Amino acid sequence: MTAQLNPRGDVAVLVPAAGAGVRLGPGAPKALRPLAGEPLLVHAVRRIAAAPSVHTIVVAAPAADVESVRSMLAPVAPVIVVPGGAERQASVAAALAAVPAGPEIVLVHDAARALIPPDLVESVAEAVRSGHDAVIPVLPVVDTIKEVDAGGRVLGTVDRSALRAVQTPQGFRRSVLTAGHAAAGDPLTDDAGLVEKQGVAVVCVPGSEHALKITRPFDLALAEHLLAAGA
Ligand SMILES: Nc1ccn([C@@H]2O[C@H](COP(=O)(O)OP(=O)(O)OP(=O)(O)O)[C@@H](O)[C@H]2O)c(=O)n1
Numbered sequence: 001m002t003a004q005l006n007p008r009g010d011v012a013v014l015v016p017a018a019g020a021g022v023r024l025g026p027g028a029p030k031a032l033r034p035l036a037g038e039p040l041l042v043h044a045v046r047r048i049a050a051a052p053s054v055h056t057i058v059v060a061a062p063a064a065d066v067e068s069v070r071s072m073l074a075p076v077a078p079v080i081v082v083p084g085g086a087e088r089q090a091s092v093a094a095a096l097a098a099v100p101a102g103p104e105i106v107l108v109h110d111a112a113r114a115l116i117p118p119d120l121v122e123s124v125a126e127a128v129r130s131g132h133d134a135v136i137p138v139l140p141v142v143d144t145i146k147e148v149d150a151g152g153r154v155l156g157t158v159d160r161s162a163l164r165a166v167q168t169p170q171g172f173r174r175s176v177l178t179a180g181h182a183a184a185g186d187p188l189t190d191d192a193g194l195v196e197k198q199g200v201a202v203v204c205v206p207g208s209e210h211a212l213k214i215t216r217p218f219d220l221a222l223a224e225h226l227l228a229a230g231a
């Protein structure tokens, strides 16, 4: 069944999905690897499409897989698919360039965070809608954090009360994200980093354990269990 996105929605969601998945081990590009029988990207897009504010989804796919990703996602949701780049930042820039006129809120969400709750899309979008230029979902850091030298010797213990683990979707006023990417230099690991460099205030909202990033084999196993438990 084709999910109909909301033509009155004000949110475009960019889904970088062009990464190799080196840390997951040998195999297909990570977004195309199966989780409970369906590619990670299918799970992610289905959940994003279920968020009522979403007007447009743009996927940055591995360059060699653009046509097959289009076919794969056609029954899931109406999406725009573009070729990704060599770095995440280039993939996001390519997807951003393909957003049609209309949505003034742009979210960036990793395909690798396949179990994103639709509510998290809505809460990030609502925080932007309420007037924030840039919004990131975060979780507290639960482990004690040490700074160490190259030899593994402990230099000190970091005050974790001021630290947060950052997730996606990260949300932006469209013009703010566009300006951040236009001014981008060396690749950064997230989009909030680009707008921070422009002096834009970035605010935090509560993240979700279910938005974990599937990075290593353990994460994939955990996601399988979460899905089986009804996530
Ligand atoms: N050139 C790239 C690299 C990454 N990504 C996407 O960015 C998200 C976050 O990246 P990560 O989880 O680190 O994925 P990979 O880069 O694939 O992982 P690895 O470093 O293990 O290869 C993923 O959805 C990934 O597909 C992308 O679109 N284009």
Ligand SMILES: C[C@](O)(CO)[C@H](O)COP(=O)(O)O
Pocket (backbone or CB within 6 Å): 088, 110, 166, 167, 168, 189, 190, 191, 213
């Ligand atoms: C964007 C991100 O998922 C936020 O945690 C993260 O920075 C991606 O980084 P990675 O090094 O590509 O895993």
